[in-house]
Amino acid sequence: xxxxxxxxxxxxxxxxxxxxxxxxxxxxxxxxxxxxxxxxxxxxxxxxxxxxxxxxxxxxxxxxxxxxxxxxxxxxxxxxxxxxxxxxxxxxxxxxxxxxxxxxxxxxxxxxxxxxxxxxxxxxxxxxxxxxxxxxxxxxxxxxxxxxxxxxxxxxxxxxxxxxxxxxxxxxxxxxxxxxxxxxxxxxxxxxxxxxxxxxxxxxxxxxxxxxxxxxxxxxxxxxxxxxxxxxxxxxxxxxxxxxxxxxxxxxxxxxxxxxxxxxxxxxxxxxxxxxxxxxxxxxxxxxxxxxxxxxxxxxxxxxxxxxxxxxxxxxxxxxxxxxxxxxxxxxxxxxxxxxxxxxxxxxxxxxxxxxxxxxxxxxxxxxxxxxxxxxxxxxxxxxxxxxxxxxxxxxxxxxxxxxxxxxxxxxxxxxxxxxxxxxxxxxxxxxxxxxxxxxxxxxxxxxxxxxxxxxxxxxxxxxxxxxxxxxxxxxxxxxxxxxxxxxxxxxxxxxxxxxxxxxxxxxxxxxxxxxxxxxxxxxxxxxxxxxxxxx
Ligand code: C2E
Ligand code: CA
Ligand code: CA
Numbered sequence: 001x002x003x004x005x006x007x008x009x010x011x012x013x014x015x016x017x018x019x020x021x022x023x024x025x026x027x028x029x030x031x032x033x034x035x036x037x038x039x040x041x042x043x044x045x046x047x048x049x050x051x052x053x054x055x056x057x058x059x060x061x062x063x064x065x066x067x068x069x070x071x072x073x074x075x076x077x078x079x080x081x082x083x084x085x086x087x088x089x090x091x092x093x094x095x096x097x098x099x100x101x102x103x104x105x106x107x108x109x110x111x112x113x114x115x116x117x118x119x120x121x122x123x124x125x126x127x128x129x130x131x132x133x134x135x136x137x138x139x140x141x142x143x144x145x146x147x148x149x150x151x152x153x154x155x156x157x158x159x160x161x162x163x164x165x166x167x168x169x170x171x172x173x174x175x176x177x178x179x180x181x182x183x184x185x186x187x188x189x190x191x192x193x194x195x196x197x198x199x200x201x202x203x204x205x206x207x208x209x210x211x212x213x214x215x216x217x218x219x220x221x222x223x224x225x226x227x228x229x230x231x232x233x234x235x236x237x238x239x240x241x242x243x244x245x246x247x248x249x250x251x252x253x254x255x256x257x258x259x260x261x262x263x264x265x266x267x268x269x270x271x272x273x274x275x276x277x278x279x280x281x282x283x284x285x286x287x288x289x290x291x292x293x294x295x296x297x298x299x300x301x302x303x304x305x306x307x308x309x310x311x312x313x314x315x316x317x318x319x320x321x322x323x324x325x326x327x328x329x330x331x332x333x334x335x336x337x338x339x340x341x342x343x344x345x346x347x348x349x350x351x352x353x354x355x356x357x358x359x360x361x362x363x364x365x366x367x368x369x370x371x372x373x374x375x376x377x378x379x380x381x382x383x384x385x386x387x388x389x390x391x392x393x394x395x396x397x398x399x400x401x402x403x404x405x406x407x408x409x410x411x412x413x414x415x416x417x418x419x420x421x422x423x424x425x426x427x428x429x430x431x432x433x434x435x436x437x438x439x440x441x442x443x444x445x446x447x448x449x450x451x452x453x454x455x456x457x458x459x460x461x462x463x464x465x466x467x468x469x470x471x472x473x474x475x476x477x478x479x480x481x482x483x484x485x486x487x488x489x490x491x492x493x494x495x496x497x498x499x500x501x502x503x504x505x506x507x508x509x510x511x512x513x514x515x516x517x518x519x520x521x522x523x524x525x526x527x528x529x530x531x532x533x534x535x536x
Pocket of ligand 3: 163164219
């Protein structure tokens with residue numbers, strides 16, 4: 001018969017429960033979903049009352065905590081786990097590390113670490129076979145106590161697992177300050193939402209954990225689909241009903257006998273750890289990332305595959321297309337580029353990886369968004385390597401949408417090309433003057449024979465200055481420019497040009513926009529042939 005005990009009944013029978021083994025441990029295995037091998041187990045407290053039957057942690061643990069009894073119960077479970085490991089050692093059964101839960105109230109007992117270490121020593125169990133699970137809530141009373149406990153656990157060689165990660169409000173904050181060896185991510189906090197926000201949070205946490213070099217165990221995994229999803233984002237360790245419910249020590253021993261085992265390891269090893277700073281909400285990098293750099297993103301590169309990890313708001317607005325952050329993160333940049341652009345981008349990544357310097361390129365990409373449909377945009381990317389782990393690279397990229405700039409430049413370039421080639425064949429020197437900007441663009445022949453640069457700014461001053469136009473014609477020529485700006489359609493005269501003062505027939509024709517405003521003046525100069533003077 002099972003009946004929930006009252007607080008009084010519970011307190012009254014607690015000592016007896018400890019002494020007679022009514023409080024004991026069940027074990028739940030932790031599995032590598034990729035290999036099927038066991039990597040660890042968690043000891044979970046059970047209380048079987050001789051009269052009231054099975055009691056559940058969710059009912060009795062809060063009461064034990066409230067009455068400051070959890071400490072003794074936790075030490076008891078730790079001792080049970082030590083005894084279990086001792087038995088495995090004695091019977092020659094290969095075992096895995098067993099994790100014991102530490103209540104957040106245990107940290108107020110300043111002999112906690114020394115006590116568990118004394119128990120471990122008593123059973124002479126290698127420290128690597130025992131882990132401690134702590135919860136984020138241990139940091140509630142301030143970081144000092146928990147940091148001190150973690151330091152002392154580490155000094156003895158215990159690995160510490162951060163339990164229930166993702167349940168707390170300040171998960172990222174806590175994590176950056178606590179040196180934990182394993183992160184346990186509880187799927188139940190994020191259930192049913194793998195494709196949505198939950199999925200983004202999960203993959204961010206997993207990615208962040210990779211950067212911190214910390215393995216992640218997904219707990220509360222009930223469905224194959226959850227385990228497969230976790231594996232797909234690089235987290236293969238799972239604990240949950242999918243593989244096994246918590247089982248008795250005898251059942252667990254049997255499972256150890258019949259299972260393949262392996263040790264837990266970080267998903268990847270990072271050589272450089274700069275990247276971690278981008279996750280620190282207080283760091284300069286994060287501040288810069290969010291506020292100062294314009295469009296920025298962080299992505300990883302492995303086996304030719306790009307994975308977008310983080311983008312800031314300005315990145316989204318640079319890309320435009322009204323895409324959501326999720327869409328942008330899911331977007332595989334390679335798919336947006338044609339062969340040529342892919343090559344350009346790939347070369348740039350290669351150079352960035354080799355040199356460690358910021359390297360830039362411009363690539364055209366085709367985006368397709370729900371709201372804007374399909375469009376081709378040009379992105380200038382400045383890329384810098386911020387981390388490397390084996391074959392995996394981590395890049396930081398600043399982006400600019402240069403589509404408009406590019407399009408107008410291309411249009412200009414094409415018309416200019418036509419114009420410049422045309423004059424080459426027409427035996428004429430030709431140029432065009434943008435009347436608004438006073439920029440002059442000469443034909444190839446001007447550039448070649450007269451040494452005129454591709455663009456002359458503040459026309460005509462530079463050509464007056466360098467003697468192409470004789471000084472005595474300077475004022476007249478300046479006046480021409482004024483007339484053209486004012487909408488005069490046509491001008492012509494014979495002017496001795498170049499230092500050789502060779503007479504040229506100079507003509508101007510003006511182009512107007514649809515409102516009749518003068519846009520450009522097209523100039524040409526042809527050699528005066530004998531007799532031309534007289535014809536006019
Ligand atoms: P926890 O540390 O997060 O332990 C995991 C809990 O999730 C266990 O519940 C486990 O039975 C349950 N669980 C495991 N896989 C699944 C799954 O796939 N689906 C679902 N729905 N649940 C799953 P349990 O044993 O009832 O323990 C509840 C909590 O009680 C633990 O949560 C832990 O906070 C606390 N607890 C258990 N044992 C101890 C202990 O020895 N000391 C302390 N201080 N707390 C303990
Ligand atoms: Ca736990
Ligand atoms: Ca947990």
